[in-house]
Amino acid sequence: MRACLRPVIAAMLAGSVLLTAPAATAAEPSDRSGGQGVAPERTVFGAVRAAGQMRMVSGNAASLLRNGVPGGKLVGMPPLGEPRSLAATGDEEELFDLTLLHTGRDGAPSTDHQPFIVKTDGESAWVDVPADGKLRLPRGEYMVSTKIYGPEGEVTDLVWPRLELTGDRTVDLDARLGQPITVTVPNPSATSFLAELVVNIPTDDGLGISLLSWSDSFERQYSAQLGPAGTLDGMTTRIGSQWSGGPADSPYAYRLAWFESGLMPTGFSRRVRPAELATVRAQYAVGTPGATGRLAAFARNDAVPSGGFVEDVDFALPTTRTEYYNAEPGVVWENNFGEVHADAGGLTNQLWGAGHYRPGRTYRETWNRGILGPAFSGIRTPDRKPEEVARTDDTINVNLPLYSDTVDRYSWPGVSTGTTSLYRDGELVAELPRLTGKFAVPAAKSGYRLRIDAQRGKPADLAMRTIVEWTFRSGGSPGRTTRLPASVVRFTPALDDRQTAPAGATVRFPVQVHRQPGTAGGPVRSLAVDVSYDDGKTWSQTEVTQIGDSGLVTLHHPQSIGYVSLRAAATDNAGNTVEQTVIRAYRLTSE
Template sequence: MLHSDGGRRTPWLRRTSAVVGIAAVVAAGFAPTAQADPVTGADSTHIVTLVTGDRVVVQDVGGRQTATVMPRPGSTGDFVNQRVDGDLYVVPATALPYLGTSLDRSLFDVSALIRDGVTDQVPVQVAGSAPGVRDGKVTAESGTAFGAALAAQAGRDAKNHFVTRGPLFGTASSVRLAAAGAPQQVHPNFPMHTVRILTVNGANTPADASLGVMNTDDGREFNGFPYSNGGEARVSVPSGDYGIVAWFPTFDSAGRVTSVRVVVQDFVVSGDQAVTIDASKATSQVTVSTPRPSNLVSETLEYVRSAQNMGSQGYSFGVGNGTAYVAPSTPSTVGGFHFNVQTHSESPAGAPSPYSYDLKIDNAGALGSNQHYKVTSDQLATLKENYHSDKPGRLEGSSRIIFLPYEFIGFGQFTPLTAPLQRTEYVLGGPDLSYADALLAGMATGGGFIPDTFRQYAARTTTPVDWLRGPLAPGLTSPAQGVTSWFCSACRRDDTIRVVLTPVLDSDGHGLYLDPPTTGTVSTSHFQLLSDGKALIDGKDVTGGEVAVPADQADYKIVYDQTRTAAWFHQSTVSHSEWTFGSAHSGAQTVPTGWACDPTTGKATDCSALPLVTASYQLNAGLDGTAPAGPDQVVVTFGHAPGGPNLPFAKGAVQVSFDGGATWTPTFQADLGGGRYRAQWTNPASVTGGDVALRVSATDVAGNSLTQSVLGAFTVPAAQS
């Protein structure tokens, strides 16, 4: 079985048919050699295109799920996230007033789209005509026209409070998903009652609202997201206890959310009845103060209800830098209740040293009347973030999703930044908060996706973080400290060897996915697993695979060649890596408890880590990937694949090349101990300047080795006359 690097089929990553949130099982799509058994590999990252041209990156990270939006060019950037019946919906706020009438909710069911393989283009049925629809499909490129037209319509309709609505875009009575979509809900066999939900903004003033309604005794009896058009929504439900959240957004003429009022309420159903939700009661403004002056960039409010027996509902609403108001509520008595506020704010323009704050604060049980949150310095952890870029002025996107203990799905959005950049980023510290960060090297195109694993930070600590610090080279990712759930990427279980390389790693261990080959973008690779001169796995554009091998001790060799070019990168475009290692039958589990080695069972029975050698680089180059002519150095730390023994190293070597790898120059080396070596050399001055290649090698005391070369590891600028 070959494991694809994902660059050749769907944008970025492979499709799967499994439910989002579960580590999916997929065949790689490349035929293995005759010796390799056809087995499957775990895959848990997907990119989904919405009909509005926005894209959503969905990941499973450490047993939790993240959904991060890449807004289309010109997007208002306001999104809502709804979770019900195991499905995840990501909806632009401009689409909310039209859901269930002219717009099909299934268009935004990200989970169902992944199950149906609808990830890079959306099949639609239009009653009439709609912008961006070509041959019955919408792509990320054509969807920008659909999204822009929808935002414009929301802006126009908001002027009269959505009272008079004609056809969508003036040309379509409905737009439906031309695919299976979400499964039909199972309706309980109980006596049903009609509940009229009346949404108003003061007495006798009907107002539209987006609703979340759940039976808090048992969510299986009712759990849904109706929309109140013209001030009324109707639901048919059995008797019982219910919780409701009502969101009352306002829009400007461009379709941007300017404010939202939130009302939560519990009620009991015993027969046909009416329930009134009044937006005018939401008078407590949500505000956050930070130790240093900062301007709000984005704010997301999240409502989470859990039923007493089974079922839960989540609804988050992104309001950008608009204002938010909530109505104080009485404590919930049936089921669980949480309401949290997440904000991203940045230093004022012109600050000599930029900084930001990412905060998430919880309300448990009820909403209080005081919604001002004051954050103090002793609550914060400090991240010294370095965003490296070998392309000056590169527009990147950063995302930080924050999890509270009760959350298993996190929602975020990429915020643009210009790299190279040094920024101090403050986050709340403590064991109850987990952070999942990600970076886009090419914000405009969605290229160069770099996710991070879960991390936790203690208050009053400082952590340096480097993104895309070179050289960028293939390798093996390692779990962050404290992470106990991990899928082994270089292991042997019984007599099956499984290796899956990370195509690109930076100096901090962030893994980069290869971009799909398009005009101006090249992503090619060749992976081989050899033993006794025989190819056990041999595949192009894959990063590894699985194969059955003899039980006896034998020597193995991995050869991996990679070429990658893209408009958002200049350096580290070509690499060659060779690993040698010995392996024999694994009859017991030696990897940590909580790890998984078998992609089918998710277990680690009889699993041992392979003794592959790893390399981590600390170049002396600047944030722009350049180093001046004259003395230079690199510190290389050699280690082993995670989960295995850290054997001592017998030798290590570092060489540099100033002619693209045609000739190699030895360096002056110092063994710093523990697998660390410092290599020093002199960069020659040149009128034209040029890229410098790097080659490293190491062998441990058991004979396992790594040799790796990277062309264009860094750049020496042209000498100034």
């Protein structure tokens, strides 16, 4: 199983972070985002595809990874921790018989099924179900679910969200109650490559339950909710379906997701019409010679929160593709593009963008084209950590993407190393051997110089060194987080899909200073740009026509092929400065 785009799995349900390696391993996160105090024992049941069928493993996100759910494909699931078993509680005060009877779709007693029970009131607990389906349990409320398998690969999901056990009772789990899940797309030659059914059920202690099913298609899959009619507050269901024209180099893909509140639907049928879809014509450039592209898409709906699955689609670079998205109200499509190169052991760069699409409209996007540089993207970051240069009490925090292709995309460096340094009144506070960091500083107001120096190794061929340096004054703000007056500079030359411009040409392109949102920095007072054609050994001042926070740069490219490096310096009217350098910003070609 190839590595997925996401080395970080963000827990959208809980706001916590689970880190995984591509080879289906997991590690405890070192920093839980948001301080939301989410307990780690959330019970998760996940589908594992083996021998052409799905089988379930239970436990938590870590045990799912250990038991075969591919690392990196699980998105938005909870942090580590083992679910509490009811058998270990010693609750013996009042017990009742609960008998589960499983029936297959052929009407005969099922011999192939996997039931799961979780106590949902009080302190939630996972119940071990014996093979004969006969249990003695304390009075209370329980989530009862099962998967019933048929001889032809049929899978029926049955869920009773809140079964009240107040006396002895028998529950009929009959696969014939399940109705088919079907999704069809406008292109009859398209093939489904991702089908997901994710059911999230609340528990009284706030931990919750996630029931996961993942496969390449909904063929022969059925569902039904059991128990009294009605909805359950806090229960959500996510149904996702993605299609393409083949396993690699497909010129198109369909990205579809639907969300239900309060229930799991009994059967689900959608015949998707073209008018329901947003059409995105996307161009993907290549920055590293010999690299290929990889794209994954995940639908987020903050009103109906749910984790889920992603599946990568690979394609040659450069290329143009058409992506079709259904655009349900409240849904944001989080698209993750990766440039992949074998010599890098995987990804040379990753770009994360948020698509706000509407049905019936056509959009045009470009990816991986333009000068890779720092950006305050303003989108929800994949690891949910603040994207900022900020101060909280007596700590200065730096977390800034350095290789974004546009101002509104987040980036993860694939082959980057470097340092982050902070100086106070000319004295070094600390130098950290990484591209993010936190620095403890005195409360007194002082002058600071903050510097990030990043290098990209081979096989990367552009943005080989990126330096950003800010100067500003800052003092303590007890109990508050204050964003510091930092800015970044964005250049937007006209480049082709191989990141090149013509040698020997005179070119003009925009340059703009972007202030960090929410900061007190004022308008740009001065803006200067230098250019180098020898990887920064020598620099020449360029002609810049400044208009407010922007300008127009004029360059006279040499006749020889090579690279263009750029350096900019800007000062605002409050005296805050930024100096930014990109070595090998783009290529020059004679063609």
